Amino acid sequence: MKIWEDEKQIYIRAAMEANTPEENEALKAKLQAVDWSVLDHISRRETVNERGVFAPLAAVEVGEIEARREEFKELGLRAIRAGKVGAVLLAGGQGTRLGLDRPKGTMNIGIERELFLFEQLMRNLMDVTDEAGAYVPLYVMTSNINHDDTEAFFKEHEFFGYPEEHVKFFVQEMNPACDYEGRVYMESNTKAAMSPNGNGGWFGSMVRAGLLGDIRDRGIEWLNVFAVDNCLQRIADPLFVGATIAYGCESGAKVVRKATPDERVGVLCTEDGRPSIAEYYEMTEEMATARKENGDLLYGFGVILNYLFSEKKLEEIADARMPVHVVEKKIPYRGTDGSIVAPETPNGYKFETLVLDMVHMMKDCVPYEVVREREFAPIKNLHGVDSLDSARELMKGCGIEL
Numbered sequence: 001m002k003i004w005e006d007e008k009q010i011y012i013r014a015a016m017e018a019n020t021p022e023e024n025e026a027l028k029a030k031l032q033a034v035d036w037s038v039l040d041h042i043s044r045r046e047t048v049n050e051r052g053v054f055a056p057l058a059a060v061e062v063g064e065i066e067a068r069r070e071e072f073k074e075l076g077l078r079a080i081r082a083g084k085v086g087a088v089l090l091a092g093g094q095g096t097r098l099g100l101d102r103p104k105g106t107m108n109i110g111i112e113r114e115l116f117l118f119e120q121l122m123r124n125l126m127d128v129t130d131e132a133g134a135y136v137p138l139y140v141m142t143s144n145i146n147h148d149d150t151e152a153f154f155k156e157h158e159f160f161g162y163p164e165e166h167v168k169f170f171v172q173e174m175n176p177a178c179d180y181e182g183r184v185y186m187e188s189n190t191k192a193a194m195s196p197n198g199n200g201g202w203f204g205s206m207v208r209a210g211l212l213g214d215i216r217d218r219g220i221e222w223l224n225v226f227a228v229d230n231c232l233q234r235i236a237d238p239l240f241v242g243a244t245i246a247y248g249c250e251s252g253a254k255v256v257r258k259a260t261p262d263e264r265v266g267v268l269c270t271e272d273g274r275p276s277i278a279e280y281y282e283m284t285e286e287m288a289t290a291r292k293e294n295g296d297l298l299y300g301f302g303v304i305l306n307y308l309f310s311e312k313k314l315e316e317i318a319d320a321r322m323p324v325h326v327v328e329k330k331i332p333y334r335g336t337d338g339s340i341v342a343p344e345t346p347n348g349y350k351f352e353t354l355v356l357d358m359v360h361m362m363k364d365c366v367p368y369e370v371v372r373e374r375e376f377a378p379i380k381n382l383h384g385v386d387s388l389d390s391a392r393e394l395m396k397g398c399g400i401e402l
């Protein structure tokens with residue numbers, strides 16, 4: 001059965017009633033190109049996160065990193081100079097919590113002066129490339145919604161001083177969004193509500209965008225994947241790269257020490273013997289509060305969306321299926337009466353794969369401790385926790401003039 005033949009699909013059907021025959025032909029063609037099987041995940045949403053047995057995973061802590069600083073740094077810089085390290089900026093999200101109508105990276109995070117989030121990230125990257133005396137290719141993931149705007153912004157600002165030939169953009173895929181009953185929302189009478197399919201599909205999207213040739217031609221062996229919204233993000237950090245190489249692991253994850261046992265961060269641990277991330281809501285009280293002999297939390301290190309993956313391994317797992325997370329979000333839609341609704345609270349589901357699930361596909365992973373105040377200032381909201389306000393304070397603490 002075609003999706004528009006299903007009587008349950010009230011939004012699609014109402015839109016079709018309002019359309020001309022030509023509009024409907026065009027709409028049907030678009031609807032036929034969508035993979036509707038993601039909707040099946042609604043009934044499985046309670047089980048998508050069915051987990052194995054968690055166990056703690058010791059982190060490489062700051063003390064050890066300091067003691068081996070020169071060794072790690074040398075290894076990392078050597079890899080960067082040999083062109084073996086690439087970086088992937090995940091910028092396909094919609095930033096709904098911030099309520100922006102432009103890409104998050106275009107946000108001005110300065111106070112007295114203009115400082116764009118993208119600009120700050122490029123500066124962070126250039127700290128490394130200046131020191132290494134070599135460039136790190138940067139791949140920027142966008143979505144259909146923000147691609148043109150993102151690319152134009154980089155061009156308009158002359159790539160913030162980075163050589164254009166080392167920056168490439170690619171677009172992630174989209175999934176339909178629906179209400180709690182699985183009825184697909186329409187964005188307008190001619191367009192279904194589609195949203196980016198999460199940050200987990202980035203490597204597959206790079207492959208589909210034809211970037212594998214570029215990666216191989218350049219001889220990239222490591223990809224450092226990171227979120228757009230952490231303005232203190234260290235990118236292609238030589239110490240992190242060096243530590244992952246020194247430990248002979250396939251991946252590494254930057255982690256921060258949890259502030260409190262109930263802090264809402266995903267914790268790096270093992271699950272059935274492989275590296276994994278336990279979300280805060282998956283931790284039992286006992287797990288969250290268990291301590292080591294020295295008093296530190298047993299599950300004490302949270303991920304900050306900065307990972308290093310072996311490129312070879314990424315190619316191996318490129319076709320593997322990842323868990324699809326069904327997430328409640330605010331989805332603007334065309335009501336059955338033709339009115340456009342902009343909900344104030346979540347009103348349905350989006351379907352996303354997550355980069356953190358990639359960690360579980362790795363044989364091993366180095367949890368690499370970084371100091372929160374130096375490297376973790378995520379901007380998820382305007383005010384309060386993980387906000388523009390808190391990020392500005394943290395940036396000032398790092399001596400960044402705003």
Ligand code: UTP
Nearest residue numbers: 090091092093094095096097196198199227228
């Ligand atoms: P978040 O999970 O914080 O989502 O993304 P978001 O879209 O930025 O913000 P909200 O939840 O709507 O408020 C974490 C990182 O993953 C990227 C984001 O751009 C950010 O760097 N991301 C997220 C993608 O690249 N694609 C996606 O589909 C989702």
